[in-house]
Amino acid sequence: MKTTPHSLSVILFFLMSFFFSCQQAQAEDNPPPTKTPPPASSVEQMRIMTKMQEAQANPNDEQGGLTMREKELKTLNEEVDKKLEDINKKLVELQTLQKELKDLTTQKDAEELARRKDLAKIYEKMAPDKAAFALANMDEKLATDILANMKAKSAAKILNVLDRKKASELSTAFSTLK
Numbered sequence: 001m002k003t004t005p006h007s008l009s010v011i012l013f014f015l016m017s018f019f020f021s022c023q024q025a026q027a028e029d030n031p032p033p034t035k036t037p038p039p040a041s042s043v044e045q046m047r048i049m050t051k052m053q054e055a056q057a058n059p060n061d062e063q064g065g066l067t068m069r070e071k072e073l074k075t076l077n078e079e080v081d082k083k084l085e086d087i088n089k090k091l092v093e094l095q096t097l098q099k100e101l102k103d104l105t106t107q108k109d110a111e112e113l114a115r116r117k118d119l120a121k122i123y124e125k126m127a128p129d130k131a132a133f134a135l136a137n138m139d140e141k142l143a144t145d146i147l148a149n150m151k152a153k154s155a156a157k158i159l160n161v162l163d164r165k166k167a168s169e170l171s172t173a174f175s176t177l178k
Helices: 005-029 043-057 062-125 128-136 140-148 152-161 164-175
Strands: none
Touching (some): 043 062, 062 128, 062 140, 128 140, 128 152, 128 164, 140 152
8 A cells, every 4th residue: 555645644633633532531531630839929920820720620721721821921921021121230230330440449549659659759858868767667568669659869869778678678579569
């Protein structure tokens, strides 16, 4: 017997019809067990669960179940869209705050640099022995920054007055300035 695509589709149609009618008869004989739904955490979830229970109570109402599922999917989709929109807004806010923080940090660094340059000018005008005494008793980083912003001749006079150990420490720190 030779089979054609048309005869195969007819046979397939009859087999599917038979299969679905058997399933429907079995579903009518054995109703699905009812599950106790988990507690709802929102009004919308409660509404959806009520619709689902109504659909389970009437399994033959396939169209109603599909409509209910479509509404449920639409509601869930809307919730996801709202949450994505909120996340995007927060991301934009965070990016704005990050830019502001970067700008403030840059401004602060520029102001600190200007102050250190001014402080270096002050130390250049001081007597080398008094400047050396002040640098010897301050934070090493600040002292090296001040020396770095001074003219080489003034810095050399101050380092000449400092004791050897402190002058060596400041010179080493100055050579590795970051």
